[in-house]
Amino acid sequence: MNSWTKRAATTVSGMALVAGGLLAGAPSAQAAGACASDALCIYDGSAFTGKKISSRSTNSCFSTSSYDFDWIASYKNNLPVKAIVWVPHDKYPWFREARTFPAGGFSSRIGVDGLGGEYYDQVCMGNAKPWG
Incomplete structure (x- = not known):
């Protein structure tokens, strides 16, 4: 193999590694959707698809039933704060934590x-609670 062929092979190999690195990095950069x-x-489809509800508040609640949204x-x-999904139950304070994000x-x-996905379910950010 002459020196030109070796250099060309090395260049092509290097380009393949760089391209492979970019492709491998792409899914993680896009993993969270828009x-x-x-x-x-929050999305009603897996893999950050389907209908989306977005909130920038760090201390309030919203009900998914107020939107055209499944679950x-x-x-x-x-956000810099956690979000909690609250669902109703039959004991005071009438809601329980179902999931923390x-x-x-x-x-x-x-x-x-x-x-x-239920009518009274609430998503609360920060220290907000569904009962006020």
Whole structure:
């Protein structure tokens, strides 16, 4: 093999490694779907697909039933505070914690069918509680 062939082979190999590195890095860069860097985003499809509800509040609650939304299948929490999904139950204070989404956390498939899909279910950020 002459020196030109060796250099060409080395260059092609190097380019393949760089391209492979870029491709391997791409899914993690896009893994959380389109969610603002200062928001909580919940999706009714796994892998950050389907309908999305987004909130930038760090101390309030919202009900998914106020939106055209099924139930929480995946989430990305870019807020500096945790978010908690609260569901009603028959004992005071009438709601219980069903799931916590930690600050900076995400899941492409939370695996809890129906979470956040009932009429009175609430998602609260920070220290907010569904009862006020």
